[in-house]
Amino acid sequence: MRAVRVAMVxxxxxxxxxxxxxxxxxxxxAAGGEKPDDGAAKQGxxxxxxxxxxxxxxxxxxxxxxxxxxxxxxDxxSKDAxxxxDxxxxDxxxxDDAGADxxxxxxxxxxxxxxxxxxxxxxGPGGAxxxxxxxxxxxxxxxxxxxxxxxTVAAPVVAVYPIERALRPITLPRRMTEVTLDAPNSFxxxxxxxxxxxxxxxxxEIQVGLRYGTGTLFDGEYFTGKTVAIxxxxxxxxxxxxQLAVPMMFDPYSVGVTVGAPMKFTVLDRLRFDIxxxxxxxxxxxxxxSVVDAAGNDAQVVADETNSVLEDGEINANAAASWQxxxxxxxxxxxxxxxxxxxxxxxxxxxxxxxLIYSSTNKVDIGxxxxxxxxNHTDNTFGLWxxxxxxx
Numbered sequence: 001m002r003a004v005r006v007a008m009v010x011x012x013x014x015x016x017x018x019x020x021x022x023x024x025x026x027x028x029x030a031a032g033g034e035k036p037d038d039g040a041a042k043q044g045x046x047x048x049x050x051x052x053x054x055x056x057x058x059x060x061x062x063x064x065x066x067x068x069x070x071x072x073x074x075d076x077x078s079k080d081a082x083x084x085x086d087x088x089x090x091d092x093x094x095x096d097d098a099g100a101d102x103x104x105x106x107x108x109x110x111x112x113x114x115x116x117x118x119x120x121x122x123x124g125p126g127g128a129x130x131x132x133x134x135x136x137x138x139x140x141x142x143x144x145x146x147x148x149x150x151x152t153v154a155a156p157v158v159a160v161y162p163i164e165r166a167l168r169p170i171t172l173p174r175r176m177t178e179v180t181l182d183a184p185n186s187f188x189x190x191x192x193x194x195x196x197x198x199x200x201x202x203x204x205e206i207q208v209g210l211r212y213g214t215g216t217l218f219d220g221e222y223f224t225g226k227t228v229a230i231x232x233x234x235x236x237x238x239x240x241x242x243q244l245a246v247p248m249m250f251d252p253y254s255v256g257v258t259v260g261a262p263m264k265f266t267v268l269d270r271l272r273f274d275i276x277x278x279x280x281x282x283x284x285x286x287x288x289x290s291v292v293d294a295a296g297n298d299a300q301v302v303a304d305e306t307n308s309v310l311e312d313g314e315i316n317a318n319a320a321a322s323w324q325x326x327x328x329x330x331x332x333x334x335x336x337x338x339x340x341x342x343x344x345x346x347x348x349x350x351x352x353x354x355x356l357i358y359s360s361t362n363k364v365d366i367g368x369x370x371x372x373x374x375x376n377h378t379d380n381t382f383g384l385w386x387x388x389x390x391x392x
Contacts, residue, residue, distance in 0.1 A: 161391065163362040165332075166272040166324040170264055171235045172201030178391045184292065186373060186383030189219040195292045205235040216294035223294040226250050229258075239264055243277060249289035249297055252304075256281055256288025256313070270324040282313040315339040318351075328359045332369070349374040353385065365389040 161176065162168055172178055182195040193216040199209030209232075213225035229247040236242060243260035260279040266272045281288050287300045287310045304310060318336030325331055331354070338349045353371025360366075366388045373381035 161362045163359050164269070164324050164327050165322055165330045165357060165359065166266055166270055169235070169238065170241045170262055171205065171207040171233055172199060172391075174201050174204050176201045176391055178389055180389045181387065182292070183386040184383065185385070186381055188380045188382070190217070191219070191295070191383070192217040193292050193294065194225070199231065207233045211291050213291045213294055218295040223298050225294050227289045227291050227294070227297060229291045233262070245278070247289050247291050252286065252301055254286035254289050255284040257284055272322045274320040275318070277318065278316050280313065280315055283310070287311070288313055311341040313342060315342055315344075330357050331355070332357060334369070347376050350376060355385070363391040
């Protein structure tokens with residue numbers, strides 16, 4: 001038994017190193033405790049290292065040649081850009097030498113094996129420029145120059161209604177309302193009438209309005225105003241508009257239509273001419289009533305009740321001129337000939353008057369005119385015409 005135990009110990013002593021080597025992943029030692037000869041393995045590793053070094057040198061040589069080609073391409077591109085700037089009329093002589101960026105040029109010196117050329121800077125984190133790649137001597141073009149931000153925004157230009165009457169448009173500006181009061185009178189016999197009007201500018205071209213005759217005091221007798229007129233005007237050009245008015249009397253009912261082509265011409269911003277307002281009037285029902293002359297309307301009613309022949313209408317060829325004495329004051333004159341029943345005759349009513357208009361602001365006018373309602377009857381048609389206007 002003792003001999004058997006000794007034999008088992010010897011076998012375990014021989015197999016223990018092989019088992020430990022197998023567990024560690026290595027080769028088992030040679031029998032008898034001798035290590036295997038690894039000279040052949042070291043020689044193979046040396047050959048593999050030499051081959052890897054040769055491939056690395058070859059690879060680095062190719063990369064070095066590619067770096068030289070890239071540098072040559074960049075040099076050619078910079079030369080083309082310099083030629084383009086010369087063609088645009090910029091002085092390249094002196095700037096090519098003084099303004100050249102040494103850091104932007106590639107170095108053609110051969111690098112030792114294993115050393116690679118340093119690539120150009122691509123900026124900071126995220127590709128943001130750091131300033132190291134900028135050339136402080138490079139010329140600044142219009143494309144490189146920063147755009148200055150406007151400090152203030154220009155306010156929209158708003159048209160202002162002029163205080164000078166010679167410069168005022170034919171129609172009221174948009175959203176402006178004008179209230180007028182006219183009070184014509186004559187002295188022999190004494191005749192006093194009143195006319196209240198309101199007009200509004202819907203747009204710069206369109207104006208609408210309403211006029212109402214307050215009544216007429218004729219030689220001590222008062223005639224109630226029963227007539228209104230609906231007005232409309234459209235500006236075709238700054239010097240021409242189309243006018244339409246519909247005068248109506250309520251008791252008895254009568255209607256007329258008035259059309260006109262108001263024109264204005266301004267010379268040297270001081271002299272203004274106005275023509276063809278209230279040019280032609282037609283009767284539509286019974287007769288064409290007058291908004292301002294209630295006494296004349298009553299006479300027309302009496303003539304209609306007695307079956308008298310009434311006029312079909314009239315032509316009012318009128319003109320006005322104004323001279324701007326000062327920005328807030330102007331002198332005006334009016335002249336007109338009225339053709340009753342559309343016929344001009346030697347005794348056709350002829351109106352002439354002169355006036356002075358004062359404007360305290362561009363929203364308030366006051367003034368008056370004096371003259372004759374009919375130059376054929378100067379003794380009983382001389383009178384005074386007062387007027388006022390306010391705009392909001």
